[in-house]
Amino acid sequence: MNRCICPKFEAAIEVLAKKWTGLIIRVLMEKTCRFRDIREQIPQMSERMLAERLKELESNGILVRNVYPETPVRVEYQLTDKGRSIEPILDEIQHWAECHL
Amino acid sequence: MNRCICPKFEAAIEVLAKKWTGLIIRVLMEKTCRFRDIREQIPQMSERMLAERLKELESNGILVRNVYPETPVRVEYQLTDKGRSIEPILDEIQHWAECHL
Numbered sequence: 036m037n038r039c040i041c042p043k044f045e046a047a048i049e050v051l052a053k054k055w056t057g058l059i060i061r062v063l064m065e066k067t068c069r070f071r072d073i074r075e076q077i078p079q080m081s082e083r084m085l086a087e088r089l090k091e092l093e094s095n096g097i098l099v100r101n102v103y104p105e106t107p108v109r110v111e112y113q114l115t116d117k118g119r120s121i122e123p124i125l126d127e128i129q130h131w132a133e134c135h136l
Numbered sequence: 137m138n139r140c141i142c143p144k145f146e147a148a149i150e151v152l153a154k155k156w157t158g159l160i161i162r163v164l165m166e167k168t169c170r171f172r173d174i175r176e177q178i179p180q181m182s183e184r185m186l187a188e189r190l191k192e193l194e195s196n197g198i199l200v201r202n203v204y205p206e207t208p209v210r211v212e213y214q215l216t217d218k219g220r221s222i223e224p225i226l227d228e229i230q231h232w233a234e235c236h237l
Binding site: 076077129 | 146155218221229231
């Protein structure tokens with residue numbers, strides 16, 4: 036049986052198609068955000084889940100966590116170029132949604 | 137706070153970004169399949185999970201379940217036009233994967 040699923044495609048689905056990930060990236064595509072900014076945009080997601088997804092996305096190189104040594108410390112989440120390059124995928128999802136939902 | 141996430145986009149993510157869904161649609165994009173054909177392509181997914189995802193995708197109008205009254209009965213899963221129109225999303229994921237993974 037030859038496998039028709041490309042391993043790279045499968046790896047991308049593993050990274051991108053996790054619950055909440057698409058919405059988090061969609062929010063960060065608009066602007067760099069603090070933790071609570073993201074939670075405000077996706078209120079039905081728990082703090083623990085958001086923290087977990089942000090760590091995963093950081094380890095996958097999709098976003099960076101900027102820490103500013105102010106008082107109190109300011110922490111912001113920003114998409115990397117790799118993260119920003121996901122935009123065409125989100126645009127296609129938006130287009131499909133407008134046509135079919 | 138104005139919400140930057142489009143409700144239609146959110147609904148599409150809810151349908152498409154479930155674990156295994158992207159891979160199942162990718163397999164059916166190649167050809168109409170029987171249950172075991174799909175399982176052969178995605179061996180790490182359980183039968184129960186595949187059955188659950190196929191029901192969801194059928195109820196969302198993304199695929200149809202064709203039943204042929206032969207002996208034994210033959211059941212095949214086929215993408216609808218709505219299902220096939222997901223292809224540009226998969227193509228963008230493939231492109232991103234080839235560039236970034």
